[in-house]
Amino acid sequence: MNMNRFLDVKPEVAEAISQGKPVVALESTIISHGMPYPQNVETALKVEEIIRENGAIPATIAVIGGRLKAGLSPEEIEYFGKKGQEITKASRRDLAVLCARGEDGATTVTTTMMIAHMAGIKFFATGGIGGVHRGAETTMDISADLEELAHTPVMVICAGAKSILDLGLTLEYLETHGVPVLGYQTSELPAFYTRTSGFSVDYRIDSPEELAAAFKAQNDMELGGGMLVTNPIPEEYSMDPAVINKAIDQAIAESVEQGIHGKASTPFLLARVAELTGGDSLASNIQLVFNNAKLAAHTALAYSKM
Numbered sequence: 001m002n003m004n005r006f007l008d009v010k011p012e013v014a015e016a017i018s019q020g021k022p023v024v025a026l027e028s029t030i031i032s033h034g035m036p037y038p039q040n041v042e043t044a045l046k047v048e049e050i051i052r053e054n055g056a057i058p059a060t061i062a063v064i065g066g067r068l069k070a071g072l073s074p075e076e077i078e079y080f081g082k083k084g085q086e087i088t089k090a091s092r093r094d095l096a097v098l099c100a101r102g103e104d105g106a107t108t109v110t111t112t113m114m115i116a117h118m119a120g121i122k123f124f125a126t127g128g129i130g131g132v133h134r135g136a137e138t139t140m141d142i143s144a145d146l147e148e149l150a151h152t153p154v155m156v157i158c159a160g161a162k163s164i165l166d167l168g169l170t171l172e173y174l175e176t177h178g179v180p181v182l183g184y185q186t187s188e189l190p191a192f193y194t195r196t197s198g199f200s201v202d203y204r205i206d207s208p209e210e211l212a213a214a215f216k217a218q219n220d221m222e223l224g225g226g227m228l229v230t231n232p233i234p235e236e237y238s239m240d241p242a243v244i245n246k247a248i249d250q251a252i253a254e255s256v257e258q259g260i261h262g263k264a265s266t267p268f269l270l271a272r273v274a275e276l277t278g279g280d281s282l283a284s285n286i287q288l289v290f291n292n293a294k295l296a297a298h299t300a301l302a303y304s305k306m
């Protein structure tokens with residue numbers, strides 16, 4: 001554990017880590033920027049409960065008053081949910097200034113991986129990751145999440161990537177940077193709201209024990225990077241690709257028209273897609289996060305027994 005002077009690990013989480021018990025990290029940008037209030041808070045609390053029911057300790061990660069927090073209280077989760085987009089969305093470039101100034105930050109996949117690693121947490125469940133955006137050949141909009149996956153040894157369990165991204169280019173980027181992309185019980189990359197995308201993953205893996213074994217091999221060899229597990233949304237919650245893709249195309253067209261760019265781009269697209277599909281996409285989003293939390297807990301538990 002790298003106990004740097006900015007890090008606060010919740011006692012329950014610190015105890016589990018020191019005893020080699022399974023711990024699963026969760027991000028806070030999904031709360032503040034990824035879902036509307038109050039569903040964001042309800043979901044974040046329920047996700048923690050699911051992780052406990054499946055044998056692991058949850059550690060929601062955020063920056064509060066300039067402290068890097070591994071493990072939040074329900075009140076802190078409520079605070080992030082209520083403040084929503086007023087909170088700074090904190091990627092790697094933001095951490096130093098936020099901590100020096102004593103400010104709050106909602107952690108993305110990037111900073112959640114960083115803080116999880118500082119605390120000694122190896123597993124992280126979320127909804128979707130950032131990636132190479134459509135049109136990146138001119139905008140150069142590539143999420144810092146991909147770079148973090150290349151360098152930080154945390155396993156990220158997600159539901160694939162939303163087609164607000166260019167999935168083909170995202171996979172190319174991950175390949176170049178040596179990030180294994182694993183499909184849980186599928187050989188096709190899931191596209192978040194839908195179970196298929198037309199793109200293949202690197203390996204299909206069918207059990208939490210085999211996921212844990214792959215990650216352990218990577219760690220024991222000290223290869224140093226992360227691993228991406230893509231877990232398809234349960235069939236009963238998956239969406240009609242025509243409906244979701246229409247909403248995504250419209251949201252992207254509006255973002256180009258309005259000149260949305262930089263860190264505002266992903267939150268804008270997420271919120272617009274949710275609006276355009278009514279409650280449907282939000283309901284699917286919530287269910288896939290639950291599904292990922294369960295798999296992450298099972299994998300962390302299997303790893304703790306190896």
Ligand code: PSU
Pocket residue numbers: 027029030033034107108109110127128129130131142143144145162262263264265266267270
């Ligand atoms: N994709 C989602 N939901 C999310 C995000 C992405 O389906 O909540 C959030 C995550 O926190 C992710 C971040 O790390 O957006 C990526 O932002 P950017 O594209 O600006 O790197």
Ligand code: MN
Pocket residue numbers: 141142143144262263265
């Ligand atoms: Mn970006």
